[in-house]
Amino acid sequence: MAERKTKKETAPKKETTAAVKKQAPKKAAIGEQPEAKKEARVGVFICHCGTNIAGSMDINAVQEYSKSIPNVAYVDNYKYMCSMPGQAVIDKAIKDNKLTGVVVAACSPRLHEPTFRTATKEGGLNPFKFEMANIREQNSWVHMHDPEGATDKAKDAIRIAVAKASLLEDLFPKSVPVERAAMVVGAGVAGMQAALDLANAGIKTYLVEKTPTIGGRMSQLDKTFPTLDCSQCILTPKMVDVGRSENIELMTYCDVESVEGYIGNFDVTIRKKARGVLTPKEAEARGIVGGGCNGCGDCEAVCPVVQPNTFEEGMKPRKAIYIQHPQVVPLIYTIDKESCIKCDLCVKICGDEKRAIDLNQEDEFVKVKVGTAILATGYDIFPIENKTEWGYKRYENVITSLEFERLICASGPTGGHMVRPSDGVAPKKVAFLLCAGSRDNTGIGKPYCSRFCCMYSLKHAHQLIEKMPGCQPYIFYMDIRSFGKMYEEFYYRIQDEGAKFIRGRVSNILEDPATKNLMVYADDTLLDRPMKLEVDLVVLAAAVQPAADTNRTRKLFGVSCSMDGWLLEAHPKLNPCGTTTAGVFLAGACQGPKDIPDTVASAEGAASAASIPIHTGHVELEPYFAQCIEEKCAGCGMCVNLCPYTALALVEKDGRKVMQVTEAKCKGCGTCGGFCPGGAIWMNHFATPQIVAQIDAFLLGGEQ
Amino acid sequence: MAKIKGYPEALEAKLRDRYMYGDDAHPEFTDSVEKISMTIPHMCYQCGTCTASCPSAPRSSYRIRKFVRRVVLGLETEALTDPDLWLCTTCYSCTDRCPRDIAPTDVIMAMRNLAFKRDIIPVNFLKTVQAIYTTGHGVPNNDVNRAARVKLGMDADPPTTHTYKEFIPGIQKILDYYKLKANADRIVKEREG
Helix, strand or coil, X not given: CHHHHHHHHCCCCCCCHHHHHHHCCCCCCCCCCCCCCCCCCEEEEEECCCCCCCCCCCXXXXXXXXXXXXCEEEEEEECXXXXXXXXHHHHHHHHHHCCCEEEEEECCHHHHHXXXXXXXHHCCCCCCCEEEEECHHHHHCCCCCCHHXXXXXXXXXXXXXXXXXXXXXXXXXXXXXXXXXXXXXXCCHHHHHXXXXXXXXXXXXXXXXXCCCCCCHHHHCCECCCCCCEHHHHXXXXXXXXXXXXXXXXXXXEEEXXXXXXXXXXXXXXXXXXXXXXXXXXXXXXCCCCCCCCCCCHHHXXXXXXXXXXXCCCCXXXXXXXXXXXXXXXXXXXXXXXXXXXXXXXXXXXXXHHCCECCXXXXXXXXXXECEEEECCCEEECCHHHCHHHCECCECCEXXXXXXXXXXXXXXXXXXXXXXXXXXXXXXXXXXXXXXXXXXXXXXXXXXXXXXXXXXXXXXXXXXXHHCCCCEEEEEECCCCCCCCCHHHHHHHHHHHCCEEEECXXXXXXXXXXXXXEEEEEEECCCCEEEEEEECEEEEEECEEECCCHHHXXXXXXXXXXXXXXXXXXXXXXXXXXXXXXXXEECHHHHCCCCHHHHHHHHHHHHHHHHHHHHHCEEEECCCCXXXXXXXXXXXXXXXXXXXXXXXXXXXXXXXXXXXXXXXXXXXXXXXXXXXXXXXXXXXXXXXXXXXXXXXXXXXXXXX | CHHHCCHHHHHHHHCCCCCEEHHHCCHHHHHHHHHHHCCCHHHCCCCCHHHHHCCCHHHCCCXXXXXXXXXXXXXHHHHHCCHHHHHCCCCCHHHHHCCCCCCHHHHHXXXXXXXXXXXXXXXXXXHHXXXXXXXXXXXXXXXXXXXXXXXXXXXXXXXXXXXXXXXXXXXXXHHHHCCHHHHHHHHHHHHHC
């Protein structure tokens, strides 16, 4: 407080910006602004935000102080600056007082910068002649109990903003055309839904899937909560639609290899992994008319190599030439190159007519151009064996919920007969462990809630009660999170059906080596009694984590991730499908754990967002890009590698090398501008003289 | 030595095996409580509204939520031998407020019935039975009460079996039919000699 008071006394008196102007190197080379600039006349508008701001500081004192700041020609305040009358105040003041710049002291620019830019434009100025001073989020809200300090801080913030506003320049957003095509990466239910929506909106869509079939996690599930419809039954019509859509180019068994370009113009290279089997189209391209794989399965019958089927979580065998399940789309076999012994038996049985199998096929690369892209890379199950206390992979009868899904599924390895792995006997007592690896701050598990485990475990309990009368499910839980529509009702139903709920996290499990039964240790916290329960089978509702390849894919598209690896949305509430890279969107669980309804909703949101630039035909980019002052550029090229958006390049110009900015790719982050040893990079709207003026205004308190 | 009297026993009790095992659970106990009480304790989600509403809870160790939990888990002996079972005042506040629409009071009453079948019942409850048998009242009129009634301008005795003693044999017939009196006499005799 003492420090604050002294600063308060050093009120600004002298012209500061004039001095700054003198030392500021004018970017004459860029040459947009004349050297002789007319006197800056800045208007300051202070917002009360009801009592949000006015309740924590002295608005009148701030207003009086603002009048004394150099270059300030007009000061006003209003209860809600963002309201229509508030904006009209700005509009009128610009015209009446011939203002050259506007400062609004209000909330965060993330909230209302666009509003006040528009108001500035209405007043007849270039919208970029506006600067915001945040006196709410970074001031009144955090200094609620220190009105004096808050008032002083608001004065500082306004003085700094005026210093910048005095030097701001007219800027003009760039418009770039948008390619009329989109890409969706990942063909689970999210990717399929997004691709279908885009295709139905008339947009050519490339649907890229790394595995040989579309369908994703949802196709592995038996039933879906809370409606209990069969997962495959509701999913396969969508799979068929995707396979048949004229606007969708399905690229299964493909990886995204590289991404270049920017919103509207992404050049994506796709690696078509060698399948070893030709589609009818590919066969025709090789001159084998009427050939290619028709999915007859003769090859599979003769193949001598047996491998675990990953779709069945390894609980069923498959051959080296395989399809994952009978409903795959496209129905084309794939050869597992790792295990194929090239015995040629499949080639022979496939015959001379189809000639679908090419054991020596190589990976191919395909380039496509798209305007926008959606990432729908989904999730994996967390390696729950890392939580050793529950004995997964050590005890045969401890399984994951995904394994449970396959075991209870009629098309699964046991034909839907629920048996335990050790002896193939139907279990009589089954323990479900919720939050297995979720809500775990040990560093081994995941700190977040995996969000759908409560509900599918309820569903599992229902399936046991329904299919196997006399079988008793025990659900060990910490909280039951049945948040969705009809979810609480589903919870009620399962409890009514007889599932036993035990509020307590299982501490550890021990196996009886003779019977392979499991001793489950927990605390019934509701009864305040430790529990030792012998069960036949334990199902771990394991935490989920981003799918294996997520990190590589996100880096290709320049998308950030949060601490736990989930892809980062532009705003968690107001822009959940967008990312900080323009033109790249997120669908489904790659953004965070989601159940099927939320996944589909998010996919439709992403598709809608991704179609907007395509339908508009062009995008306007913020003019905050870097510019090279070629006279000063030494052509060292050190900035090129620093740029996180690959927006910079060295080019030949008049016989020497200079840096060139691809304006549409530049985000104006300032990395290059801050680094350039020759000061040859001019950052629009964050130019060195503007920032120096702000620093001076703060440090000198307006004095020289 | 005399100083530590009672401590070894208390320690022994503290150190006994407190695990709840799978075979402690008797699903048939849950079923019979549901049948007698005609309510749905298995739907309890243990929110605690019942205990919070209970006038006994802040004055005793009686926790109705825990009794309902024992019913759900089928912990018959633990529930029926707990003396707290008899601390319910049957005020029905919990029943009024239960969000899952269970009648916890009736669950307690059902367990009292089951306990009585095992001769588990406090003697004061049996004395109430005996009082009803002889007078038709659980709490019969007494001299203090009579004086108060007269002072207030009422008859010394209320217009019940106290006034119409001829109806007492009818009440006795009902209690005899259920062997309530005989059982009460037997148990009181066993306990008090």
